[in-house]
Amino acid sequence: MNRRLGVLISGRGSNLQALIAAIGDGRLDAAIALVISNRADAEGLARARAAGIEAVIVSHRGWPSRADHDRAIVGELRARDVGLVCLAGYMRLVGAPLLEAFPNAILNIHPSLLPSFPGVDAQRQAVEHGVRVSGVTVHFVTPELDSGPIVLQRAVPVLDDDTADTVAARILAEEHKAYPEAVGLVLAGGWRIEGRRFVRSATGVSTSRSRLPAGS
Numbered sequence: 001m002n003r004r005l006g007v008l009i010s011g012r013g014s015n016l017q018a019l020i021a022a023i024g025d026g027r028l029d030a031a032i033a034l035v036i037s038n039r040a041d042a043e044g045l046a047r048a049r050a051a052g053i054e055a056v057i058v059s060h061r062g063w064p065s066r067a068d069h070d071r072a073i074v075g076e077l078r079a080r081d082v083g084l085v086c087l088a089g090y091m092r093l094v095g096a097p098l099l100e101a102f103p104n105a106i107l108n109i110h111p112s113l114l115p116s117f118p119g120v121d122a123q124r125q126a127v128e129h130g131v132r133v134s135g136v137t138v139h140f141v142t143p144e145l146d147s148g149p150i151v152l153q154r155a156v157p158v159l160d161d162d163t164a165d166t167v168a169a170r171i172l173a174e175e176h177k178a179y180p181e182a183v184g185l186v187l188a189g190g191w192r193i194e195g196r197r198f199v200r201s202a203t204g205v206s207t208s209r210s211r212l213p214a215g216s
């Protein structure tokens with residue numbers, strides 16, 4: 001897979017920063033070709049530019065339709081020969097033009113163990129529901145919100161005295177490790193989508209079964 005990433009943001013950009021750091025220290029073999037924000041005030045734009053990465057604003061306002069906004073984003077990504085799109089706090093639904101331009105090549109990171117707590121305020125939803133474990137999910141983007149095949153999940157505990165903010169901070173620390181790792185898995189290839197499942201082929205991949213002692 002083409003290792004040129006396009007990262008879509010709407011705000012803070014700490015996951016973008018984690019990808020920049022992982023590329024910088026050699027944990028992730030990729031290049032960020034372009035950062036796109038739909039909001040001019042996104043902090044992530046400055047993070048990108050500070051790292052020498054081209055960053056553009058494609059506002060969601062002023063287009064005749066949602067699809068036109070999506071098509072404008074596709075144009076920017078194609079112009080930089082992007083192979084994999086990473087949503088990193090991008091607060092817009094991804095529509096058909098973008099999905100069709102990048103089939104099985106758009107990832108999202110979500111701060112819960114999906115399918116629990118999709119949508120906004122996932123960390124607050126987890127605390128209010130009273131779950132004892134939450135976490136982070138990196139998944140492929142499909143037309144339904146926060147529902148595509150799951151590449152990687154990491155769990156964190158939810159403690160008695162947690163608030164939405166303390167849980168969000170604990171999850172965010174895992175997000176920053178999980179996203180570069182998941183992007184690396186996808187770029188490495190040797191996987192397929194089977195129904196809802198992201199399945200890595202056995203060749204060269206240590207599966208839990210192959211770690212079992214012989215005969216077990």
Ligand code: GRF
Pocket residue numbers: 009011012013014015016088089090109110111172175
């Ligand atoms: C993260 O919690 C991510 O999981 C969610 O939006 C937040 C973005 O944070 N999709 P940042 O902009 O990467 O700091």
